[in-house]
Amino acid sequence: MSVLVDTNTRVLVQGMGQTGRFHTDTALAYGTNMVGAVHPSKAGTIEHFEGETDHSGVQGRADTYSADLPIFRSVVEAAEATGANASVIYVPPPFAADAIMEAAAAGIKLIVCITEGIPVGDMVIAKRYLEDKNVRLVGPNCPGVITPQQCKIGIMPGYIHQPGKIGVVSRSGTLTYEAVFQLTNNGLGQTTAIGIGGDPVNGTNFVDCLDLFNQDPDTEGVIMIGEIGGTAEEEAAEWIQQYMTKPVAGFIAGTTAPAGKRMGHAGAIISGGKGTAADKIAALKKAGIVVAPTPTDMGTAMLEALG
Amino acid sequence: MRGDYHGPAVRKGPSLKIHEYQAKQLMKARGISVPSGLLATTVDEAVAAVRPLIEELGNPVVVVKSQIHAGGRGKGRFIEYPDLGGVTVVLAGIDGGVEAAEEAVRELAGKMLGSTLVTIQTGPEGKQVNRLYIEQGVDIETELYLSVVLDRAVSRNVLMVSTEGGTEIEEVAEHTPEKILRATIDPAIGLANFQAADLAYGLGLEGDAFKNAISFMKALTAAAVELDTDLIEINPLVVTKAGGVMALDGKMSFDANAMFRHPHIAQMRDESEExxxxxxxxxxxxxxxxxxxxxxxxxxxxxxxxxxxxxxxxxxxxxxxxxxxxxxxxxxxxxxxxxxxxxxxxxxxxxxxxxxxxxxxxxxxxxxxxxxxxxxxxxxxxxxxxxxxxxxxxxxxxxxxxxxxxxxxxxxxxxxxxxxxx
The missing domain is CATH 3.40.50.261 (Succinyl-CoA synthetase domains)
Structure with missing residues (x-):
């Protein structure tokens, strides 16, 4: 078991430009079931991929892979022709929020938006649009979602992951890789790793992911990686205290970040005295979460939480 | 509209800040009430601004305002002139007429331009003042507070107003949070009339001030959405003795990721502030x-x-x-x-x-x-x-x-x- 994605996930790519092509190729090498792409200016053509299999991905495959993905004008057409049930978005920032809404309108149930730099105002509208639709948006500005050896949607390096019992949820990209790497090195594989993204308006938050992991019978513990800005970690801590039945470890980035400076991520800013690392760490500890004192202690913090 | 993007470069990173006088230009262009004012980068320009500003409404008071990207300018002081505030009201025109006001502005501008202003937000090193905004005085009845900012908890903009104008809103939020009134803005609707009316009522406004406040709030929240601001803060928002509602100060910053569609705002960037x-x-x-x-x-x-x-x-x-x-x-x-x-x-x-x-x-x-x-x-x-x-x-x-x-x-x-x- 896992959450969000597995071997039944059929993935459509929105935005088959240079970036989209590159990551589609690595996903195919990993063994993800990529079924087609939407890119209006290339509609009606076929995109060919081939190369060496990434054996850290889906097991039992030949040493090489070859795939021909059909390109469509719209998500509706693509979904109908391919039976896609998930979409990954590499559309450039000015058009990415529209791409999210288009996927939702076409009935895609899982939308993973990788694009960084989408205007916040566009995301406010997109999120409003998704409100009455039964859709899960992950991101934007995130590395994506991976269930090791089953399905990789996004830009994370596949080989650091191992199948196992730990759920990973994080606002940061490379810091997630760091956490996963430490888990793997400590013998702790992952059920699913979810990057929820570093933007102030995102589709899926910590609580959504904790809830999914809580219900997943194969997940035995969760590590959540937060950062300064907003109050999502505090809300997660409250939820954990009330509902979480599994051990949780955590880490918060930005202990030394000065107020008023945006630390790379649009969402990572301490403003009006709110959103400090100290507040978040205190909230997590109060909820009984084992908080790693430094980013090199994330793996051992998870071990400690598991007891 | 999808596909590889070939438009202007999308610059990541911090939000784009502009000066008060630029924020007021943007507001004025949208019919949002602000006092008349003129920008000055030299002493002569500052002096030349005085007569037209006084003669426009016959109010002999002008205000000289330092333009830097930092708050707390009124209480801030210059390193070179420890008694001089970053925002100074010139009253000389009341008794002495335009000429007296001009002389006072000449002396002030001579000191302020090129000097270093230290406020609670600049750090001890302060910021050099290169631009002054000369503005008409306003007959103030009451000072209010207003801001529009993203509420991350609900992924929508929120309009906040308070009767505690002129003070630090963080302090109001900490000590008397009940004095901050809020309205969440549905992106599909904008600020509804009843929401604006509730806030105006909550601020204790009546008559013309009540009506003007509603128009002001609706225009400002629309501006926030259309201009992709990440913060608009009007502190103080003033009610004039004549019942007008006016932005006496104006702070605006913008989502840098959205500036590809607002080239006129992107051009307002003052790189000397960075x-x-x-x-x-x-x-x-x-x-x-x-x-x-x-x-x-x-x-x-x-x-x-x-x-x-x-x-x-x-x-x-x-x-x-x-x-x-x-x-x-x-x-x-x-x-x-x-x-x-x-x-x-x-x-x-x-x-x-x-x-x-x-x-x-x-x-x-x-x-x-x-x-x-x-x-x-x-x-x-x-x-x-x-x-x-x-x-x-x-x-x-x-x-x-x-x-x-x-x-x-x-x-x-x-x-x-x-x-x-x-």
């Missing part, structure tokens, strides 16, 4: 923030970059900067980043911390080696590489013959660079 190193970094599409410490950091990914700063501090050092080279950096970009770090004379050592994903370790290694060849290496360098093509990256560093210390993980690297810079 750190030169941060500007240079932005040109290379690097996310860089200067800090006060001595250990330069180069990292990929914002979260990892932040936690690299944290771990340096944890082992007893002080980071000199936050620097995220981004996901798909080229060797050239890495070289540029390295140069920006080494330019800072306070940097006594450099820690490169990379977890390769899309970013390959060999790319980083080539960039670092190139940079060192170009600019030399006067300080210790510790490199920690992990992830995609890590062995190739380590090999490039080893074979370069450079004096680079390798680290096995983040903490090891942080300890080594702190040790080497003691």
């Amino acid at each position: 750190d030169p190193a941060e500007l240079e970094a932005a040109e290379h599409d690097l996310s860089f923030i200067k800090l006060d410490g001595s250990i330069g950091c180069m990292v990929n990914g914002a979260g990892l970059a932040m936690s690299t700063m944290d771990i340096i501090k944890y082992v007893g050092g002080e980071p000199a900067n936050f620097l995220d080279v981004g996901g798909g950096a080229t060797a050239d970009k890495v070289t540029a980043a390295f140069k920006i770090i080494t330019k800072d004379p306070r940097v006594k050592g450099i820690f490169v911390n990379i977890f390769g994903g899309i970013m390959k370790c060999d790319t980083i290694a080539i960039g670092v080696v190139e940079a060192v060849k170009e600019v030399g290496l006067q300080v210790p360098l510790v490199v920690r590489l992990e992830g995609t093509n890590v062995d190739l990256g380590k090999q490039i560093i080893d074979e370069s013959g450079l004096n680079v210390v390798s680290a096995s993980d983040m903490k090891d690297g942080a300890q080594k660079i702190v040790e080497l810079t003691k």
Whole structure:
């Protein structure tokens, strides 16, 4: 078991430009079931991929892979022709929020938006649009979602992951890789790793992911990686205290970040005295979460939480 | 409208700030009430502004306002003139007429222009004042507060108003939160009339002031959405003796990611207000923030970059900067980043911390080696590489013959660079 994605996930790519092509190729090498792409200016053509299999991905495959993905004008057409049930978005920032809404309108149930730099105002509208639709948006500005050896949607390096019992949820990209790497090195594989993204308006938050992991019978513990800005970690801590039945470890980035400076991520800013690392760490500890004192202690913090 | 994007460059990074006078220009253009004012960059321009401003309404009072990107200007003081405030009301015109007001403004502008204003937001070093805004005086009945900002908890903008105008809103929020009234703005509808009316009623307004406040709030929230602001703060918002509702001050900052569709606002950027190193970094599409410490950091990914700063501090050092080279950096970009770090004379050592994903370790290694060849290496360098093509990256560093210390993980690297810079 896992959450969000597995071997039944059929993935459509929105935005088959240079970036989209590159990551589609690595996903195919990993063994993800990529079924087609939407890119209006290339509609009606076929995109060919081939190369060496990434054996850290889906097991039992030949040493090489070859795939021909059909390109469509719209998500509706693509979904109908391919039976896609998930979409990954590499559309450039000015058009990415529209791409999210288009996927939702076409009935895609899982939308993973990788694009960084989408205007916040566009995301406010997109999120409003998704409100009455039964859709899960992950991101934007995130590395994506991976269930090791089953399905990789996004830009994370596949080989650091191992199948196992730990759920990973994080606002940061490379810091997630760091956490996963430490888990793997400590013998702790992952059920699913979810990057929820570093933007102030995102589709899926910590609580959504904790809830999914809580219900997943194969997940035995969760590590959540937060950062300064907003109050999502505090809300997660409250939820954990009330509902979480599994051990949780955590880490918060930005202990030394000065107020008023945006630390790379649009969402990572301490403003009006709110959103400090100290507040978040205190909230997590109060909820009984084992908080790693430094980013090199994330793996051992998870071990400690598991007891 | 999809596909590869060929429009203007989308600049990442901090929000775009503009001056008060620019914010007021934007408001005025949208029919939002502000006092008349004129920009001055010289003493003569400041003096020349006085007569038309006084004669327009016959009000003999003008205000001289320093234009810097920092709040607290009214209470701020100049280093060169410790008794002089950054915003000064000129009353000389009441008894002495236009000529007296002009003379007073001449003296004030002579002192303020080129001097350094220190406010609670500038830090002790202050900011040089290069622009003044000369504005009409206003007959104030009451001072209110108004702001529009994103409420992250509900992913919507929120309009906040308070009767406690002129004071720090953070203090009001802490001590008397019931005095802040809020309305959440549905992006599909905008600020509904009844919401604005509720707030105006809550502010205790009546008659013309009530009606004018509703129009003001609706126009301002519409401006926030249409101009992609990440903050509009009007403090104080004033009710005049005649029942007008007017922005006496105006602070606006914008979502940098949306500036591709607002070129006229992007042009309002005042680069003299920004750190030169941060500007240079932005040109290379690097996310860089200067800090006060001595250990330069180069990292990929914002979260990892932040936690690299944290771990340096944890082992007893002080980071000199936050620097995220981004996901798909080229060797050239890495070289540029390295140069920006080494330019800072306070940097006594450099820690490169990379977890390769899309970013390959060999790319980083080539960039670092190139940079060192170009600019030399006067300080210790510790490199920690992990992830995609890590062995190739380590090999490039080893074979370069450079004096680079390798680290096995983040903490090891942080300890080594702190040790080497003691």
